[in-house]
Amino acid sequence: xxxxxxxxxxxxxxxxxxxxxxxxxxxxxxxxxxxxxxxxxxxxxxxxxxxxxxxxxxxxxxxxxxxxxxxxxxxxxxxxxxxxxxxxxxxxxxxxxxxxxxxxxxxxxxxxxxxxxxxxxxxxxxxxxxxxxxxxxxxxxxxxxxxxxxxxxxxxxxxx
Amino acid sequence: xxxxxxxxxxxxxxxxxxxxxxxxxxxxxxxxxxxxxxxxxxxxxxxxxxxxxxxxxxxxxxxxxxxxxxxxxxxxxxxxxxxxxxxxxxxxxxxxxxxxxxxxxxxxxxxxxxxxxxxxxxxxxxxxxxxxxxxxxxxxxxxxxxxx
Numbered sequence: 001x002x003x004x005x006x007x008x009x010x011x012x013x014x015x016x017x018x019x020x021x022x023x024x025x026x027x028x029x030x031x032x033x034x035x036x037x038x039x040x041x042x043x044x045x046x047x048x049x050x051x052x053x054x055x056x057x058x059x060x061x062x063x064x065x066x067x068x069x070x071x072x073x074x075x076x077x078x079x080x081x082x083x084x085x086x087x088x089x090x091x092x093x094x095x096x097x098x099x100x101x102x103x104x105x106x107x108x109x110x111x112x113x114x115x116x117x118x119x120x121x122x123x124x125x126x127x128x129x130x131x132x133x134x135x136x137x138x139x140x141x142x143x144x145x146x147x148x149x150x151x152x153x154x155x156x157x158x159x160x
Numbered sequence: 161x162x163x164x165x166x167x168x169x170x171x172x173x174x175x176x177x178x179x180x181x182x183x184x185x186x187x188x189x190x191x192x193x194x195x196x197x198x199x200x201x202x203x204x205x206x207x208x209x210x211x212x213x214x215x216x217x218x219x220x221x222x223x224x225x226x227x228x229x230x231x232x233x234x235x236x237x238x239x240x241x242x243x244x245x246x247x248x249x250x251x252x253x254x255x256x257x258x259x260x261x262x263x264x265x266x267x268x269x270x271x272x273x274x275x276x277x278x279x280x281x282x283x284x285x286x287x288x289x290x291x292x293x294x295x296x297x298x299x300x301x302x303x304x305x306x307x308x
Contacts, residue, residue: 019198048218055210096300104261
């Protein structure tokens, strides 16, 4: 990662302005050409450095008002099948395998979003029926204390 | 939010055009003018539905590493502890949850040693010692779009 790339990341990570020519505005701030900026962003998108370029929604405002972290105890040989069922399930946004810890036997994590608590529970029940994994809990969100874009290279440039 | 807003959200969350006039491209896809695409997007941001428009980087490709952390916090201290946790710039998400492990947050750091340092700082500043670092061992798919 060279200095220009680091500056580009710090300039764009908190988002682009909502205006007709957002990339021109960012390029001006960076002191580079709009073409050079667009080329760099397209390259990053092609090689997966940028996983996605798009709008990040506030799901609570968009009607998906409830979310729960589903945690599941899945044996090693059943993980692939579980993940296939969970990730194709409507309402599941993420699925990760994480280490278990003492008193917490769960190793698969699914983020479940719904319009109500019932809808989240129904999503989990369907996953249970499909996978036969019965050891699980739903940890409903009680409060969102922070949700912000990640700050990369924070000490090398302004985050804003 | 009308039908057109919903269609706009479906398109804009999946794929914002990386081009000089992105709203012209979006407008063409939706059959509206560039001006209307800008003004509808702005209204969705002002009403709070759109948080931001921008890139989601793969933190590993930027040489960063991320993890989830679970903490068991005395209920009466939850808010105070959560505020301390949120004050760290490495903390990107921080949620209260209805479980004995009632505070869950994510960290993005330069490397493992920064994760260790931040977690030990958080422990020291909050007095909470029951805290588990849970890095993803496998990531199955990140579905990002919600259908409206």
